[in-house]
Amino acid sequence: MRREIEYYDYKKTQRAGERMIRVGIVEDQEEYRQQLLSYLQTFQEKEGVVFQVETFHDGYDFVERYDSEFDLLLMDIHLPLIDGMSAIEEIRKRDSDVFVIFITSTAQYAVKGYDVNAIGYILKPFNYYSLSEYLKKTIKRLKMKEDSFLRIKAGQNYYRVNQDAIQYVESQGHKLIFKLTDQELESIGVMRELEQQLQPDRFLRIHRGFIVNLRHITGINHSTVIVGEAELPISRGKRKLIMDTLAKQWHV
Template sequence: MKIAVVDDSIEDAQRIVSYLEQFQEENNQSFLIKVFYASFDFLEEYKGEYDVIFLDIEMPGSNGLDVAREIREKDQSVGIIFITSLAQYAVDGYEVRAIDFIVKPVGYYNFSMKLQKAFRFIETHREEDILISSKEGVFRIAASDILYIEKDRDYLVFYTRQKNYRTRGSMRDIKIKLDALPFSECTAGCLVNLNHVKRVGKDSVLLTSDRELSLSRRMKKSFTEDYIRFVGGM
């Protein structure tokens, strides 16, 4: 497991590292830990490779919330735990889907509880992550955040709740990758996440984002059956 600690305070950062090392010994775990003392250095290097990020909120330059917003542009699945001196900042963590927050000074027992919570978060999302490589870089997104995927010649366009991603790929390969998840084609070359379907009409599919997609005559029966089966399963 790869863990990043981002804190401009050397003392606070090293305390987190010592707790991680203690947790490793007590629980027979193995971590790869990297410490960043400046938010700029962290963002410049970030490529979506970490499982958990311990992120100080009050830092010079880009504060922890700004950093978290940039992270979420690239990575919707990484576990973020905020570290703060003021508990009032923690409320803002919901905006970037933080796992939790720890108030300084950090105690080991509280830290270990938060870390175990992060493990549960990672386990829940582990098999639902998709890596997308585009001209802008490599992004990791959660399959649950995908609204639909549309083929455009040699490319696939992933429409998510946050932004859209364009990458080379085939519809055949992405269908295989998402086979165990609730996705179904409404037209040839348009794969829809059934979690985000609000209504299946006569010749269209309405999503929760209020985007309306065409429903082809050839795909209508199979798509409708998939949706009914999915809703029934819920």
């Protein structure tokens, strides 16, 4: 499988307040691939955003290599090996939040596209205006996202997880166990590095082996907190900090 990587990464000229938007283009036709790259660059210069772009030539290669690193996917439907619709259905199992714009020569897949929460469709042949309108819509939605996401590698798969969904994290040596509201993920890492990635106003390390999401604490006593169905230990030196923090959140 061949993968072509193109980066428009203007960190050196990035102005304060600009957000880097990670875009994946999945298109097997060189003509349309280059057209999309050109339009993205034009949009970038006009609208004051910064794109980082990676291109793929087929659906199979894209799905195999996908690791939840994109904000937006520009996805052709008629692709070799795996069609674009099937590729997105597979991606949705791992990443429910990435925005998708389908690019196709026919609108017959429109209804099915809404099943995978696509922003919309661009019909070939397309022009700059048709793409730019969807880009503006996408950027508006990205700005509206107040919740941050954590990228977790569990086994051979990558997951993009809303931090609100994390109840607590347990450390066992160099293993991190993420207890989510609907599943459990096991990854490799250390608490010190994880703490830097989590939102400090939501998470607190209550013990050398546990970080908890304050919003999921439902009870506390002298030596433990209740998070979901678990009762987790509190370090002696952390109890006052936890009590003071919860008192503010619970308006006690």
